[in-house]
Amino acid sequence: MIVTTAEDPILACNDLHKSYGANQVLRGVSASVQLGDVVSIIGPSGCGKSTFLRCLNRLETFQQGQLRVMGHDVSAPRLGLQELRQLRTRVGMVFQQFNLFPHLTVLDNLVLAPRRVLGLGLAECRERASHHLAQVGLADRAEAYPGQLSGGQKQRVAIARSLCMDPAVMLFDEPTSALDPELVGEVLTVMRQLADSGMTMLVVTHEMRFAREVSNRVLFFNAGLIEEEGSPDRVFGQPRSERLQAFLRRQ
Secondary structure (H helix, E strand, C coil): CCCCCCCCCCEEEEEEEEEECCEEEEEEEEEEECCCCEEEEECCCCCCHHHHHHHHCCCCCCCEEEEEECCEECCCCCCCHHHHHHHHHHEEEECCCCCCCCCCCHHHHHHHHHHHCCCCCHHHHHHHHHHHHHHCCCHHHCCCCHHHCCHHHHHHHHHHHHHCCCCCEEEEECCCCCCCHHHHHHHHHHHHHHHHCCCEEEEECCCHHHHHHHCCEEEEEECCEEEEEECHHHHHHCCCCHHHHHHHHCC
């Protein structure tokens, strides 16, 4: 899966529809992301933000629409296992919950996927893991177990774990929502550093300051649609819809 030209979007979807029975969660969402974009996705709870994100690496299927990742069409209702693995090695995801294996050390949590999915040697996997643990400020916690870490440390380990797969795009699904307020800053600092390094990122977030200061684009979801999008200055400074204005007043 490669980007055919520098102008091509690294990720693009057109007219995505997703329903759970009679509940229509996505009602024709279209968006594209260029290499190096940092896109914040904001909106009220239940508007389809997380479902949209999960469709982008096919953790959720969708009933209608097209999805292209790095020039490769991944819209088929049933992708083969090899295609799914290839997609998910290039599109990393960090969840609200950390999903670390509690019986493995931090280092072993990071080594597992590159060994099993990418087939890399143990020495290379350990080198990657050590590098990315240092990147998130946890080089000294490699031999710790998840139960010995704070929530903020666990989320930083989860970010490092995703980076070990060398993704082209990182998806963040409300990565600070499960954290105590005093731990949010350390995770957002790591995310700011990733953005500064040129990582392509889509972030579902309720952290409006992060969305305004770090993103180059903001998508406002409402009732399964992108109701407004644009630069942070435009979306936050000149909101057009009454729904977005009301949402921002409550933040």
